[in-house]
Amino acid sequence: MMIVDELPFRFVEKRGFRKFCRVGMPRFDVPSKRTIVRDILQMYVDMKTSLMKQFKERKVRVCLTTDTWTSIQNINYMVVTAHFVDENWQLQKRVLSFTQILDHRGETIGKCIEKLLIDWGIDRVFTITVDNASSNNTVILYVNRKLNSWHADGRFWLASICIYGVVHIL
Incomplete structure (x- = not known):
């Protein structure tokens, strides 16, 4: 519920929610905010570990898409999503990173992607789709350059696409 409905963790401490639980499910013991945070972080770690294992064992090639934007508060953000085909030949997509970035420069975005690839143990990138044509x-x-230094045999293919440019052409 917390994740699906994007509720703040403190929601479980609100009087209305606690009353709702007491009336609707009297035997339910509402967990504390600390327990919710701990359990959600553990779910994230478990899912990340499982996905990393899948990338490594199946030698999955991933396609990455990035999106960057600036909030009303003038804070820059970037999201990186991995797209890949699973063992059942189903297209999957997973958000790997949602982070603040200093700026929208290509080198900044590149360094964030490099860090993500290292953190996730991904060394088989097929494509990268960047939303910012200038970067x-x-x-x-x-x-x-980074992938070349990781792969002595050079067996990978990397392409860039600015999807906004493609849509604009159409």
Whole structure:
């Protein structure tokens, strides 16, 4: 409920929620905010471990998409999503990172992607789709250079696409 409905963790401490639980489910012991945070973080760690294992054991090639934006408070954010085909030939997508970034420059985005690849143990990137056309080439060159240093045999393919540019052309 907390994740699906994007509720703040402190929601379980609210008087209305506690009353609702007492009336609707009298035997239910409402967990504390601390327990909710602990359990959700453990779920994240478990899911990340499972996904990392899948990437490694199945030698999955991932396609990455990035999106960057600036909030009303002038804070820059970036999300990186992995797209891949699972063992049942079903297309999957998972958000790997949602983070603050200093700026929208290609090198900054490239360094964030590099850190993500290291943190997740991903070394088989098929494509990267970048939403910022001006940063596109810099991001691809940066990540390409890093992947080349990781792969002595050079067996990977990396392409960049600015989806907004493609839509604009159509």
